[in-house]
Amino acid sequence: MGCQCAKKSEEELEDELKKDSIDGINEEIKGDNNPNNKNDVYGINEEGNNREVDNENKLKNPNEDDEEYLERINEEKNAKYGDYPDRMLEIINRIREDPASYAEYIEDCIKNIMEESDKNDETKTKLIYKKKVKVALTRGEPAFREAAEALRNMSPLPPLEFNGNICVPLPENENEIKDPSFLKEQVKTLRETTNIDLFFKDLVKVPEVSALLMIVDDSIKNPGRKRQAILNKDFKYVGINSHFIGKTFVAYFAFSK
Numbered sequence: 001m002g003c004q005c006a007k008k009s010e011e012e013l014e015d016e017l018k019k020d021s022i023d024g025i026n027e028e029i030k031g032d033n034n035p036n037n038k039n040d041v042y043g044i045n046e047e048g049n050n051r052e053v054d055n056e057n058k059l060k061n062p063n064e065d066d067e068e069y070l071e072r073i074n075e076e077k078n079a080k081y082g083d084y085p086d087r088m089l090e091i092i093n094r095i096r097e098d099p100a101s102y103a104e105y106i107e108d109c110i111k112n113i114m115e116e117s118d119k120n121d122e123t124k125t126k127l128i129y130k131k132k133v134k135v136a137l138t139r140g141e142p143a144f145r146e147a148a149e150a151l152r153n154m155s156p157l158p159p160l161e162f163n164g165n166i167c168v169p170l171p172e173n174e175n176e177i178k179d180p181s182f183l184k185e186q187v188k189t190l191r192e193t194t195n196i197d198l199f200f201k202d203l204v205k206v207p208e209v210s211a212l213l214m215i216v217d218d219s220i221k222n223p224g225r226k227r228q229a230i231l232n233k234d235f236k237y238v239g240i241n242s243h244f245i246g247k248t249f250v251a252y253f254a255f256s257k
Helices: 010-019 037-042 046-059 067-080 084-097 099-112 141-152 180-193 207-216 225-230
Strands: 113-118 121-131 133-136 198-202 237-245 248-256
Touching (some): 084 225, 099 113, 099 121, 141 207, 198 225, 207 225
Antiparallel strands (some): 113 121
């Protein structure tokens, strides 16, 4: 399995940058008193959830408009999530090396899909994935089962190697995160000096949930694109760059052969 990714045109790249965000991300801190073996393997366990709760208590402060306070809090968050690239690479490679096992894990995670009232329209409900974070879904369970089936039928792949040379530079402020033209220029510049084949960004700060939703890839446009990148048999290298910028967490993923 895995896509054969050619270099993208400027128009295709611009479209990619507009559609790659995961929407509807809000914190949801929940304990899980029944971690199982697969949860331990992929990292979503009781210890991790307790760490989320501890961090929430640390961040409570009435002086939320104080610049020095906000800067200190951001430093703490970046220190806490500074191992995101390492953890993501570890999880991605476990998935590549044992896709069948991860298929079972995906199906176990279906229980975390639920409906929630739409705050903008009380007559409607929306699907969300709710485990340590809260992320809006498009199709929900069907997408999870399709992803599990795809992994169950594929052969193991060699692990990816981290390559710092293909890491896309991070923006300096939240406006740049939301500006497709800024990111397009960063990727274009990097393409001119490296051999990037595919790029996407993610906004989920918890590596285990981030990896799960990339593999499920329940997006409206071009579903499965992130999964195909992670499970591309021709890709050998990945560059992962992540940071809290203002109140927004962002992670950039670049792949090459």
